[in-house]
Amino acid sequence: MTSPEGRVRPVVTAPATVLSTVGEEVDPTDPEIVQLAADLVATMRVSPGCVGLAAPQVGVGVQVFVVDVTDHPKAATIHGTFVLCNAKVIEASRWKAGREGCMSVPDLTGDVKRAGRVVVSAVLPGSGEPITVTTDAFEARALQHEIDHCDGKLFLDRVAGAHAVYQRKVYL
Numbered sequence: 001m002t003s004p005e006g007r008v009r010p011v012v013t014a015p016a017t018v019l020s021t022v023g024e025e026v027d028p029t030d031p032e033i034v035q036l037a038a039d040l041v042a043t044m045r046v047s048p049g050c051v052g053l054a055a056p057q058v059g060v061g062v063q064v065f066v067v068d069v070t071d072h073p074k075a076a077t078i079h080g081t082f083v084l085c086n087a088k089v090i091e092a093s094r095w096k097a098g099r100e101g102c103m104s105v106p107d108l109t110g111d112v113k114r115a116g117r118v119v120v121s122a123v124l125p126g127s128g129e130p131i132t133v134t135t136d137a138f139e140a141r142a143l144q145h146e147i148d149h150c151d152g153k154l155f156l157d158r159v160a161g162a163h164a165v166y167q168r169k170v171y172l
Contacts, residue, residue, distance in 0.1 A: 014105050021061050023054075023061045037125035055149075056150065067139065077136050111160065
């Protein structure tokens with residue numbers, strides 16, 4: 001099955017209700033979900049510095065997201081661009097804090113404690129094929145961040161407190 005052409009969608013920002021609502025599980029073979037997957041990839045590609053994007057961030061309350069940490073300096077394990085549906089973390093270890101930002105919270109970053117190694121089970125859009133992704137370091141952080149979006153959580157829900165939230169720096 002060939003992937004449809006992705007369309008760039010507008011990214012919603014907090015406090016949009018869709019960002020704090022648990023996303024519905026999806027039928028990964030539904031043509032609308034396959035199109036959404038392509039749209040998420042297209043939207044991520046045109047967004048500088050973006051390493052992941054979840055359906056709720058484009059206003060769709062479902063459990064679908066894309067991750068690609070290929071060019072990120074903190075990435076160790078890199079699986080390239082991939083889209084997952086109905087993803088769940090099934091193993092998590094090596095917890096540590098790290099700085100995160102988010103396109104849906106454009107003015108802030110925060111220190112969030114996340115697992116440095118995860119195993120995630122999910123299904124692929126289009127085929128519906130089950131997949132298990134084992135990864136670490138920055139890619140593990142990105143996966144957890146996007147799964148949180150699908151669960152109605154922002155990184156701000158996970159920071160230790162106001163002392164762990166910062167104004168985003170803009171470098172020209």
